[in-house]
Amino acid sequence: MRETTAAESRPYHHGDLSRALIDAARRLLESEGPSALSLRAVAREAGVSPAAPYHHFKDKGELLEAVATEGWDMLNQSLSAARKSAQSVKDKLTALGVAYVVFARENPSLYRIMYDGSRNKEELPSHVHMEDDSAYCQVRDTLVEAGADPSDEIALELATTAAWCAAHGLAEMASFKQFDTLKTALGSEEAFLRGVFEHMKIFADDHGK
Amino acid sequence: MRETTAAESRPYHHGDLSRALIDAARRLLESEGPSALSLRAVAREAGVSPAAPYHHFKDKGELLEAVATEGWDMLNQSLSAARKSAQSVKDKLTALGVAYVVFARENPSLYRIMYDGSRNKEELPSHVHMEDDSAYCQVRDTLVEAGADPSDEIALELATTAAWCAAHGLAEMASFKQFDTLKTALGSEEAFLRGVFEHMKIFADDHGK
DNA sequence: AGATGATCTTTACGGCGTCCAGATATACTT
DNA sequence: AAGTATATCTGGACGCCGTAAAGATCATCT
Numbered sequence: 001m002r003e004t005t006a007a008e009s010r011p012y013h014h015g016d017l018s019r020a021l022i023d024a025a026r027r028l029l030e031s032e033g034p035s036a037l038s039l040r041a042v043a044r045e046a047g048v049s050p051a052a053p054y055h056h057f058k059d060k061g062e063l064l065e066a067v068a069t070e071g072w073d074m075l076n077q078s079l080s081a082a083r084k085s086a087q088s089v090k091d092k093l094t095a096l097g098v099a100y101v102v103f104a105r106e107n108p109s110l111y112r113i114m115y116d117g118s119r120n121k122e123e124l125p126s127h128v129h130m131e132d133d134s135a136y137c138q139v140r141d142t143l144v145e146a147g148a149d150p151s152d153e154i155a156l157e158l159a160t161t162a163a164w165c166a167a168h169g170l171a172e173m174a175s176f177k178q179f180d181t182l183k184t185a186l187g188s189e190e191a192f193l194r195g196v197f198e199h200m201k202i203f204a205d206d207h208g209k
Numbered sequence: 210m211r212e213t214t215a216a217e218s219r220p221y222h223h224g225d226l227s228r229a230l231i232d233a234a235r236r237l238l239e240s241e242g243p244s245a246l247s248l249r250a251v252a253r254e255a256g257v258s259p260a261a262p263y264h265h266f267k268d269k270g271e272l273l274e275a276v277a278t279e280g281w282d283m284l285n286q287s288l289s290a291a292r293k294s295a296q297s298v299k300d301k302l303t304a305l306g307v308a309y310v311v312f313a314r315e316n317p318s319l320y321r322i323m324y325d326g327s328r329n330k331e332e333l334p335s336h337v338h339m340e341d342d343s344a345y346c347q348v349r350d351t352l353v354e355a356g357a358d359p360s361d362e363i364a365l366e367l368a369t370t371a372a373w374c375a376a377h378g379l380a381e382m383a384s385f386k387q388f389d390t391l392k393t394a395l396g397s398e399e400a401f402l403r404g405v406f407e408h409m410k411i412f413a414d415d416h417g418k
Numbered sequence: 419a420g421a422t423g424a425t426c427t428t429t430a431c432g433g434c435g436t437c438c439a440g441a442t443a444t445a446c447t448t
Numbered sequence: 449a450a451g452t453a454t455a456t457c458t459g460g461a462c463g464c465c466g467t468a469a470a471g472a473t474c475a476t477c478t
Contacts, residue, residue, distance in 0.1 A: 014456080038434060049458050051436080056456095060435065094412055115381070123386040143411065155408070157391055158401075161382065162375075162408035169378025172324070173370065177332040182366055192367075199364070199371035201410035202352065203303055223425080247465060258427050260467080265425095269466065 018056040018066070020046045025067050029109040034116075037109075039063065064113055065125075071107065071114040072127055072135065078103045079138050092142050097167045098193050100135075104171035105189075111171065139163050166200050227265040227275075229255045234276050238318040243325075246318075248272065273322055274334075280316065280323040281336055281344065287312045288347050301351050306376045307402050309344075313380035314398075320380065348372050375409050 014020065024045035028037055039060045040050045057063040082099030086092040104111040114125075129136050140160040144150045148159055170193065173179070183192045223229065233254035237246055248269045249259045266272040291308030295301040313320040323334075338345050349369040353359045357368055379402065382388070392401045 017456085039436090040434065050434090051438090051459085052457055054436075097412065122384065129387050148411075154391065154394055154404075158404045159408040159411050161379075161388065161391070162405045163411055165378030165382050165405060166371075166375055166409060166412070167378070168381065169374030169376070170370075172377065172381075173374050175331065178338050179370065182363065182370070185363055195363075195367045196371045196374060197412040199368040200375060200412045202357075202368050202372055203306065203375070203406040203409045226425085248467090249465065259465090260428085260469095261426055263467075 014048065017046070017048065017052065021053055021056065021063060022066050022070065025063060026070070026110070029067070029113065034109045034112050037064075037113075067110070068114045068125065069127070071110045072125060074107070074110075075100070075103050075114075076133060076135050076138070079135050080133065083138060083142060089146055093139075093146055093163065094194060094197050096139060096142055097163065097170070097197050098190060100167040101171045101174055101193050102190075105174060108175065136160065136164065162200075166197065170196055223257065226255070226257065226261065230262055230265065230272060231275050231279065234272060235279070235319070238276070238322065243318045243321050246273075246322075276319070277323045277334065278336065280319045281334060283316070283319075284309070284312050284323075285342060285344050285347070288344050289342065292347060292351060298355055302348075302355055302372065303403060303406050305348060305351055306372065306379070306406050307399060309376040310380045310383055310402050311399075314383055317384065345369065345373065371409075375406065379405055 021042055025037060025042045028041055028045055032041075039053055042063065043050050043053055046052075053063060057066070078099050079096055082095045083092060086095040124136075128134050131137070140156060143156065143159050143163070148156055150156060174189070174193065179192065183189050186192050186195055230251055234246060234251045237250055237254055241250075248262060251272065252259050252262055255261075262272060266275070287308050288305055291304045292301060295304035333345075337343050340346070349365060352365065352368050352372070357365055359365060383398070383402065388401065392398050395401050395404055
């Protein structure tokens, strides 16, 4: 039980196998897709035996969770950047939504792991919902900036949830080939995304009647 | 090559193994969840050898596709019923959305297979998008009934897509525990769903400013 | 009755997640 | 400096999995 030493962080044989395993997993994820992401393949990619990961992760799920956490961090950064670069206040929310979908489109395998990988399907990862500057909180804050009433907590939560659902739904749909004609008709994928977000008002609209 | 006989539909040994396999798969899906849905387990449940399914389905994916197809049919029926029972024209679209999410909540494993199971992740199943009375077409028709301009094809497609994304996003989120407090604050899960749909207009709203 | 061909079983292969028993190298104790 | 404990990695094993090939079985057609 040595807990007093200074150079605590550097492990023994490999250097930093946890890190290497996560990197190997992300490499495999990009090159071969989620279905090729077996624990054995990750170990192989990292150059260790199939059982080695078990000294750093309880099981495969825990490794995937670590990968997913990095994905959420990346997403938070993407949203943060989009938030800053948005021109008008009014456009900020849509910019956030577009950034969300673009992230999912550019990292489809990682995005899948972020929702699928955590073996606990009954709740979102805590850092999505709770921590400051989490993706969810950024959306909520942006809503307030855009004019939502921060004192009406329920309405604010509903609106944040609505934005989140819209972005997630679109993120999973946008890759389907069926929308290709629509994308070309509108000129670009981003135009398509913005168009969809604009039409989200359909649920509260009377369509000019 | 006997193709002339009348009693064509009834196979040889088992009676109707394809049917039995699909039923066994759906039984397993409900009782054990999607992760327990191995081809061997399905064969076991149906009382045949592990290789028997290969005379009726090319591989595991094709069996899952058959299961998914039944799911889409069920969903189409749910939407159709909701469409008829909606009170006002204005409420029809939201009723459709609620019915969609309720279906996904009541058949979570099946819903997952419907999107995950088909090994072609690049397009939706054809009967979702193309056939008459498919879920997608029902949404589009309802939009027209509610006042959308049917001559502006692009806007109509965008609105339909927006509705579909909203419902799918909410369907995947609604099961998360994080929203429990919101649901109880609003009195019921349906109130929560309607609340979220109402707030979808956020993307085109100035929030009273 | 005999041939045909679809259906099912048996057996087998490689890959998977995971556990366990050793080997090895590092850190702590004295 | 020596010795012990402990964290790390390897090799092998177990029972699953998806799938393929070869043989048995049985309804149908001639």
